[in-house]
Amino acid sequence: MATLDRAECENRDLSDPLREFRYEFLLPEDVIYLDGNSLGARPKGAAERARAVIEDEWGTGLIRSWNTAGWFELPVTLGEKISGLIGGGAGTTVVTDSTSINLFKAASAALKLQAADAPERRVILTQRENFPSDIYMLQGLADQLGDGYEVRLVDDTEVTAGFPNTLTDEVALVVLTHVNYRTGRLFDLESTTAAVHAAGALVIWDLCHSAGALDIDLAGAGADMAVGCTYKFLNGGPGSPAFIWVSEAHQDRFAQPLSGWWSHENPFEMSPEYAPAAGSRRYLTGTQGILSMSVAELGLDIFGRVDMAAVRAKSLDLSDTFIELVDTRLSHHPIEVVTPREHEHRGSQVSIAHPEGFAVMSALIERGIIGDYREPSVLRFGLTPLYIGFAEVWDTVEALRDILDNRLWDAPQHKVRGAVT
Amino acid sequence: MATLDRAECENRDLSDPLREFRYEFLLPEDVIYLDGNSLGARPKGAAERARAVIEDEWGTGLIRSWNTAGWFELPVTLGEKISGLIGGGAGTTVVTDSTSINLFKAASAALKLQAADAPERRVILTQRENFPSDIYMLQGLADQLGDGYEVRLVDDTEVTAGFPNTLTDEVALVVLTHVNYRTGRLFDLESTTAAVHAAGALVIWDLCHSAGALDIDLAGAGADMAVGCTYKFLNGGPGSPAFIWVSEAHQDRFAQPLSGWWSHENPFEMSPEYAPAAGSRRYLTGTQGILSMSVAELGLDIFGRVDMAAVRAKSLDLSDTFIELVDTRLSHHPIEVVTPREHEHRGSQVSIAHPEGFAVMSALIERGIIGDYREPSVLRFGLTPLYIGFAEVWDTVEALRDILDNRLWDAPQHKVRGAVT
Numbered sequence A, B: 001m002a003t004l005d006r007a008e009c010e011n012r013d014l015s016d017p018l019r020e021f022r023y024e025f026l027l028p029e030d031v032i033y034l035d036g037n038s039l040g041a042r043p044k045g046a047a048e049r050a051r052a053v054i055e056d057e058w059g060t061g062l063i064r065s066w067n068t069a070g071w072f073e074l075p076v077t078l079g080e081k082i083s084g085l086i087g088g089g090a091g092t093t094v095v096t097d098s099t100s101i102n103l104f105k106a107a108s109a110a111l112k113l114q115a116a117d118a119p120e121r122r123v124i125l126t127q128r129e130n131f132p133s134d135i136y137m138l139q140g141l142a143d144q145l146g147d148g149y150e151v152r153l154v155d156d157t158e159v160t161a162g163f164p165n166t167l168t169d170e171v172a173l174v175v176l177t178h179v180n181y182r183t184g185r186l187f188d189l190e191s192t193t194a195a196v197h198a199a200g201a202l203v204i205w206d207l208c209h210s211a212g213a214l215d216i217d218l219a220g221a222g223a224d225m226a227v228g229c230t231y232k233f234l235n236g237g238p239g240s241p242a243f244i245w246v247s248e249a250h251q252d253r254f255a256q257p258l259s260g261w262w263s264h265e266n267p268f269e270m271s272p273e274y275a276p277a278a279g280s281r282r283y284l285t286g287t288q289g290i291l292s293m294s295v296a297e298l299g300l301d302i303f304g305r306v307d308m309a310a311v312r313a314k315s316l317d318l319s320d321t322f323i324e325l326v327d328t329r330l331s332h333h334p335i336e337v338v339t340p341r342e343h344e345h346r347g348s349q350v351s352i353a354h355p356e357g358f359a360v361m362s363a364l365i366e367r368g369i370i371g372d373y374r375e376p377s378v379l380r381f382g383l384t385p386l387y388i389g390f391a392e393v394w395d396t397v398e399a400l401r402d403i404l405d406n407r408l409w410d411a412p413q414h415k416v417r418g419a420v421t
Helices: A006-014 A019-024 A046-068 A071-086 A099-117 A132-145 A156-160 A189-198 A279-283 A290-303 A308-329 A357-366 A390-405 B006-014 B019-024 B046-068 B071-086 B099-117 B132-145 B156-160 B189-198 B279-283 B290-303 B308-329 B357-366 B390-405
Strands: A093-095 A123-127 A150-154 A171-177 A202-206 A225-228 A243-246 A349-353 A372-374 A378-382 B093-095 B123-127 B150-154 B171-177 B202-206 B225-228 B243-246 B349-353 B372-374 B378-382
Touching: A006 A308, A006 A390, A046 A071, A046 A290, A046 B046, A071 A093, A071 A225, A071 A243, A071 A279, A071 A290, A093 A279, A099 A132, A099 A171, A099 A202, A099 A225, A099 A243, A123 A132, A132 A150, A132 A171, A132 B132, A189 A202, A243 A279, A290 B290, A308 A349, A308 A390, A357 A372, A357 A378, A357 A390, B006 B308, B006 B390, B046 B071, B046 B290, B071 B093, B071 B225, B071 B243, B071 B279, B071 B290, B093 B279, B099 B132, B099 B171, B099 B202, B099 B225, B099 B243, B123 B132, B132 B150, B132 B171, B189 B202, B243 B279, B308 B349, B308 B390, B357 B372, B357 B378, B357 B390
Parallel strands: A123 A150, A123 A171, A171 A202, A202 A225, B123 B150, B123 B171, B171 B202, B202 B225
Antiparallel strands: A093 A243, A225 A243, A349 A378, A372 A378, B093 B243, B225 B243, B349 B378, B372 B378
């Protein structure tokens, strides 16, 4: 095996089959961007797409563009493109609203299915370390339902072990993040889904940190529902709309309380009687932000030309490289690699803990190496295979070494809130 | 009084104090745009704003822009601007999500207040002719709550009369559109709110068809909550985000089930325990589409320089003119003016019914005069005082006369769905 130095990293870049995709994105020249797991990079052509939507579709087409420019169909149009990346199958996915709101819809619908089939089940399980908004939404739903509905939090180890202690016959629904936003731990879609089903519960997966980074097969795993966002690995733009997937098996019985007119079978009849649309439109609610959605399509279109197995392979190569460099070049510092070392438990990021994590990340950012920080003491580096290379991983670890060896973190800091996980 | 002819209409345009605002918008030269009550016109600078957000904030600022470009604060920043137009008061309004979703939040919170104060009240009243999505959302909420919650539909005449028959002591909440989307009928904010309160119920107003067109004083009227959109009279762009207002009196007790992390008092602590933010942030849920929201700010900024009393006065002048021309120049056709003739019952549109309404509107649109059609047989003309003038009203009615006199509506039609009311 070649010595792992910068030349070897450059070699790996040269033989990278995804190398050309780097040129689909515009990034500042003086930046190494390792926060694409929080906000993806800007695809080429995004400003031009926005200009066309504003000048041609809105400005000239005006109200007519709801039909002529396909605005009304965008949630389905984009949903079909996402479906191809997550193994959803045709007609099962829409892009709409936020992840939190889509989770509320999915969890409401799942509990309604269980209320019909197994009414004594009233517990929702989710990871204590799930992204907090998911927990808050489930709590809000349980509070609204009353009648004994409750949310129980479980440790990641319990999930990985197949729920030996918590998946009782009280459990109606399990809501799981596919990849932990902070640690980067990956949970196995297929075996976990099987464990949940064996216990008589339904499962909703949150793919925020895996869609666009992993080769996902929701239908193959037999999952029930899923939600996720488009602004991380899918490069949809800041706060671009989220997605919701429902398995074909549940689609016809899917009933959600946020039943606005975009989910109506005949929205333009303006009937006071609600009747849900057939197919994936029934997951919609109200009118969608067309500008954000139109620009998000650019990011998805890039993925239409990508082999997700190649993305996953490169992601693991990048994180293997990162971890090896931390092990070999930073071993004299009090650093812990938080992200699991086993491929089957690793998403597409490397998180490391250091007692001065916040200050160290601030110093890195001062140098144009942008990762982010999560409490407590975690430096988080997102590895986005379409636009990050091996030499950049080398340079990042070298910058870390310089900062740590020379205690360069006492410089003025800015607070990196990273509003989007 | 001068004879009402085109010259007189031109005179009215010359003496219009809002005339200069026409130049704040870019409209195609060959179009008379009377659908600004469905999708407002494009403000100058919208494409440039989108370019700056994409190239500078997203492209260069990347994740840092959540702080440095004020992205995280946009819901509050824009909310304060709307608040000034609706008499909301500082710190009471946010821009977020869709109108339907905001109505779900407000209605959930209002019913929760009543459940504490008057638990026997479980009926939601709303107009049978309310925009259907509002009805669907309330139905979805009532179904989810169960326990005897129900939605009852009332006629507009019942509302205008002060609810002589329906506002019983079973009623917890009344949800009212301020202006009927189809007929243009306006409901009096102050007296109706007082009638609802006198009966022990709370009221939520839907301002979709009045915000930006009428001089509104929510706090002065003592209203409880309100929702509305920014893409009609506020010119925010297709599907731009909606707003929600809660009176100061209810703010501290406002609790909603869509309690995502953007409503948390300390979202970046990533605590698994939910605690609502103080102030208007507690009406938020998840991450917002920054591109759509940033462009929507342009439309709001124009209103920062507008006197809403002057807007209302011109709106009534425009609709008076329209109705007078229909009465005098189209009286030989089977046309009914659907919009109320009394100023106190009229919003900012003129709706007329004709048996061939759909075909006639299609013929108008073929000529570049864009209104829209609503079942059954209603031609709808939105009158947006910032960019529509009196000569355009004249030309519209003349085109109608030509089409009707010469039966020119048998030309090929396109279906104008007008996806946004």
